[in-house]
Amino acid sequence: xxxxxxxxxxxxxxxxxxxxxxxxxxxxxxxxxxxxxxxxxxxxxxxxxxxxxxxxxxxxxxxxxxxxxxxxxxxxxxxxxxxxxxxxxxxxxxxxxxxxxxxxxxxxxxxxxxxxxxxxxxxxxxxxxxxxxxxxxxxxxxxxxxxxxxxxxxxxxxxxxxxxxxxxxxxxxxxxxxxxxxxxxxxxxxxxxxxxxxxxxxxxxxxxxxxxxxxxxxxxxxxxxxxxxxxxxxxxxxxxxxxxxxxxxxxxxxxxxxxxxxxxxxxxxxxxxxxxxxxxxxxxxxxxxxxxxxxxxxxxxxxxxxxxxxxxxxxxxxxxxxxxxxxxxxxxxxxxxxxxxxxxxxxxxxxxxxxxxxxxxxxxxxxxxxxxxxxxxxxxxxxxxxxxxxxxxxxxxxxxxxxxxxxxxxxxx
Numbered sequence: 536x537x538x539x540x541x542x543x544x545x546x547x548x549x550x551x552x553x554x555x556x557x558x559x560x561x562x563x564x565x566x567x568x569x570x571x572x573x574x575x576x577x578x579x580x581x582x583x584x585x586x587x588x589x590x591x592x593x594x595x596x597x598x599x600x601x602x603x604x605x606x607x608x609x610x611x612x613x614x615x616x617x618x619x620x621x622x623x624x625x626x627x628x629x630x631x632x633x634x635x636x637x638x639x640x641x642x643x644x645x646x647x648x649x650x651x652x653x654x655x656x657x658x659x660x661x662x663x664x665x666x667x668x669x670x671x672x673x674x675x676x677x678x679x680x681x682x683x684x685x686x687x688x689x690x691x692x693x694x695x696x697x698x699x700x701x702x703x704x705x706x707x708x709x710x711x712x713x714x715x716x717x718x719x720x721x722x723x724x725x726x727x728x729x730x731x732x733x734x735x736x737x738x739x740x741x742x743x744x745x746x747x748x749x750x751x752x753x754x755x756x757x758x759x760x761x762x763x764x765x766x767x768x769x770x771x772x773x774x775x776x777x778x779x780x781x782x783x784x785x786x787x788x789x790x791x792x793x794x795x796x797x798x799x800x801x802x803x804x805x806x807x808x809x810x811x812x813x814x815x816x817x818x819x820x821x822x823x824x825x826x827x828x829x830x831x832x833x834x835x836x837x838x839x840x841x842x843x844x845x846x847x848x849x850x851x852x853x854x855x856x857x858x859x860x861x862x863x864x865x866x867x868x869x870x871x872x873x874x875x876x877x878x879x880x881x882x883x884x885x886x887x888x889x890x891x892x893x894x895x896x897x898x899x900x901x902x903x904x905x906x907x908x909x910x911x912x913x914x915x916x917x918x919x920x921x922x923x924x925x926x927x928x929x930x931x932x933x934x935x936x937x938x939x940x941x942x943x944x945x946x947x948x
Contacts (some may be wrong), residue, residue, distance in 0.1 A: 538885065554624065555859060556781055556848045561617050561868050563847070563860025565905050570602055573899045575661050576879035577891065579730040580749055583661055586815040586827065588896070595896035600814075602900075604806060611663065612836030613843060615765050618782060619689075622674055623682075626748065627777065630736025637675060643934040644671040649867070650930065655817050659876035660749040666758065670766040674773065682777040689770025693837060696764035700830035708823035723819035734884050735891035742884055765920025768837070775844075784848035791845035792935060794838075802839030805831050863914035864907075867924030871910045919943065 575583040584607075588599045624639075629636040651664030677685065733745035780787040809831035816825035816832075847858050864871055881887035883894075894902070917924065921941050923931060932938050 554782055555862060556784065556844075556851050557620055557624070557776075558731075558862035558865035559858040560847050560861075561865030562614065562863070562911075563843070563858070563865075564610050564614040564617060565864055565868050565871055565877040566861070567606045568614060568872070569903050569907055570608050570900065571610050571618060572661060572875070572879075573903050574602070574896070575600070576659070577883055577894065577899055578687060579727045580661050581726060581730065581753060581818060582884040585817045585830075586813065586828070588812075589644065589815045598896050598900045602666035604810060608833050608836040609802075609839050609843075612768060613840040614663075615667070615768035616772035616840055617774070618671075619674070619769035619774075622671070622769065623767075623776035626678055626773075626916060631648055636678070639934060640671075640675050640678075642936070643930070644668050644675065646930050646933040647671060650873075650926070654873060654876060655750050655754065656746055657743060658746075658873070659880050660754070661876075662750075662754070664872075665754070666761050666765055666930065669758075670762060670769050673766050674769050677770070682774040685770040685777070686774035689767040689772075689774065691767070692763040692770065693767030696760050696767065697830055697834050699760055699763075700826060700833065703821075704823045704826040704830060707821060707826060727819070731891075736885040736889075739886040742880075742886060764833070771837075781844070781848055784845075784852040788852075789920075791849050794841045794845040795849075796842075798838035798842035798845070802835045802837075802842060805835035805838070809835065860911065863918050864911050865916060867910075867914050867927060869930065870924035870926040871914070872911070873926060875906065 574588070587596070587603045591599050602800060625640065626636065645668075647664055648668035651666075652667050655662035655665055659893055676686070680688075730749070733741045737745070773804075775781060778787075780790060784791060809828045812831070813825050813828035816828045850858055883889075883891045885891065914924075920943055921928075922939070922943055923941065928939065928941055
């Protein structure tokens with residue numbers, strides 16, 4: 536079948552046409568995700584969403600508290616919003632939302648799903664890309680909707696995810712409902728021991744078997760909450776970008792100032808309420824109090840992510856340049872996300888350097904900061920010579936069905 540006009544004209548976006556705020560925010564979110572994932576790289580993945588580690592002391596406790604209060608549930612929320620914004624930007628560049636765009640975005644989503652499955656099954660089980668890819672298919676199906684309807688549906692889906700957690704908390708407060716907690720705790724402890732054995736001292740085959748087990752148990756089981764939350768954020772982000780609020784931050788400055796003020800205040804209040812209820816909620820122990828605390832903590836992510844988006848967009852519009860230091864890393868976010876998993880698992884797992892359990896929390900955080908600084912420097916170096924990150928380039932080649940030019944011409948440097 537001959538190519539449609541849309542498939543002829545839609546192509547990887549050149550660097551000069553990219554929205555600077557989008558890349559800068561993506562780089563900042565990438566740093567937050569790395570810091571949030573540190574404990575899960577070096578410990579059981581089933582504790583990924585737990586609160587402050589009460590067993591720590593001194594600087595280690597301070598780092599754990601900082602990550603949980605300031606970063607956890609904020610960074611991934613921001614990244615999901617940015618994914619939706621990227622979708623809207625790509626859709627806006629298409630001459631139409633017909634077959635050409637649909638086929639290209641479908642291939643893009645299939646490619647992301649394949650990358651995510653490789654990551655989840657063979658590298659690190661804490662993957663988010665598979666969830667993103669599944670939500671991207673739904674996002675594609677809704678491409679013909681008006682931006683206002685995207686935001687309304689996105690808000691409803693996001694609220695439904697939070698609401699499900701609140702319903703669980705309410706049910707746990709009823710008499711007799713919590714009677715199986717002891718058995719659940721014993722099972723959780725056995726699962727934790729299996730994870731530690733596989734990752735700390737097992738070979739690659741044992742670690743991979745554990746990754747598969749975690750994926751089909753915890754990841755798939757968690758989709759009842761994560762899919763509506765993620766798709767909701769995608770739609771909200773797409774609606775914001777399609778409105779022009781990010782590209783024309785000055786024209787939307789009143790709205791962004793409201794997002795910074797009211798969003799920041801609401802996000803801080805929800806975080807404070809969550810920590811006051813239970814600073815160390817654990818997935819292994821379900822109580823009404825701990826689940827409510829987790830629900831409030833997750834809910835704090837959206838208003839704070841909107842506040843951060845507005846702050847960066849307005850700073851760049853006013854000529855503040857420091858957020859742009861994160862933009863090169865943001866342009867290579869997929870490559871860096873995968874590299875973080877490869878480096879961390881190789882350094883910590885038994886089939887690599889076997890450093891599991893030998894580093895303090897503070898040392899792990901310092902190592903993460905050093906790693907990200909190196910990634911920022913590498914990004915700047917790489918993008919002076921190449922148009923895309925290595926994984927981004929392969930992903931685009933699969934998406935568009937041709938090899939996009941990789942090297943930057945000398946005249947463009």
